[in-house]
Amino acid sequence: MIRFDILTLFPDMIKGLLSDSIIKRAINNKQIEVNLIDFREFSTNKHKTVDDYAYSGGAGMLISVEPIHLAMKTIPNLNNAKKLLMSPGGKTLTQEKVKELATFEHIVIVCGHYEGIDARILNYVDEEVSIGDYVLMGGEVPAMVIIEAVSRLVPGVISSDSPIDESFSSDLLEYPQYTHPYEYDGFKVPDILLSGHHANIEKWKRYQSLKKTYLVRPDLIKKAHLTLKDYQMLWEIKNENK
Ligand SMILES: C[S@@+](CC[C@H](N)C(=O)[O-])C[C@H]1O[C@@H](n2cnc3c(N)ncnc32)[C@H](O)[C@@H]1O
Incomplete structure (x- = not known):
């Protein structure tokens, strides 16, 4: 069983993946568990905003590190989890990396959005992962890619010959x-x-x-x-x- 905790501002984007096909079956069979954590709920300001202008200037808004860090702190056994930040600046995901990730029992995935996240988030994750040399609007699709690719290596999720x-x-x-x-x-x-x-x-x-x-x-x-x-x-x- 692998447990995924996904920190995102847009959990509904990921719900579709969890509610159909092989991933749905894997969740029902308790081969994987996926928890969606909306880190906006951890914003400490009264308007529940999570983004702000970058100190360096430039267009677009950056997500602050605090709500993500506070959300992460509620995850049980966080120290033993593999903690990933979805980022076009990370190492590109390969099948070899997917195999390595499938050896963990617990994977935490942080999804950025807008212009990205305050760079201090790197103090709270193990590594940055990119799904390819292109820029998407958010880390939700990359997180789904990781859930899909890793889950199919969990014994019993797909027929054993396939991989x-x-x-x-x-x-x-x-x-x-x-x-x-x-x-x-x-x-x-x-x-x-x-x-x-x-x-x-x-x-x-x-x-x-x-x-x-x-x-x-x-x-x-x-x-x-x-x-x-x-x-x-x-x-x-x-x-x-x-
Ligand atoms: C618009 S992107 C930010 C791009 C950032 N300003 C840069 O130039 O690297 C917003 C978020 O989408 C996610 N993202 C975009 N492209 C990605 C990729 N190729 N792989 C993984 N995550 C990606 C990341 O979580 C990122 O924080």
């Missing part, structure tokens, strides 16, 4: 997959997949994985653990694409 083959788990992108009908709008399922020849099908899958990764994410090929057979296939793929 083995899929993209990034084996350094490569996943091979293409097909379901019924056999032919749609003139496009057929590759015949090899109907051959019943297990070894050839496995070889085809590896070839397709290598090909997709080579064409779409050549950077991953450089880091992948490849066998001699893989290098032979890569040579074929390169020649095929000349």
Whole structure:
């Protein structure tokens, strides 16, 4: 069981994720727990505002550190939790990082909004995490990305085979997959997949994985653990694409 505590000004944005599909089932099965904490409730001023102008000037409003810190202090066993700040200035989330996060029993996620948060928030979190090199309006979607990605690694949340083959788990992108009908709008399922020849099908899958990764994410090929057979296939793929 992993417990997530999400500190946000917009809890309703995240409620949709929790009320449907696999995440809903995981919550009902007590495989994960997600608590949404609206840190506006911890504002100490009478208008319940949480943002203010930046000392450095510039457009936009910054969220003050106090309401977030006060909200965090109400979370039980906070010292043992992994505390993350969603930030475009953080290290980019990878499947490797997701695997590491899935080893924690408790993850606290702070979502910024507007121009971001007073930098002193960094004294209360372990690290900043970005979900990619682009800027979103708030940390709620990134927090949902983390809940989704980490939860599917919690044993029993999805079928146990799924994380083995899929993209990034084996350094490569996943091979293409097909379901019924056999032919749609003139496009057929590759015949090899109907051959019943297990070894050839496995070889085809590896070839397709290598090909997709080579064409779409050549950077991953450089880091992948490849066998001699893989290098032979890569040579074929390169020649095929000349
Ligand atoms: C508009 S952004 C603030 C951007 C900030 N002024 C900057 O330039 O880095 C508001 C909030 O959205 C969240 N956010 C935006 N893009 C993100 C990303 N790529 N990854 C994670 N969080 C992001 C963060 O919580 C951030 O505090």
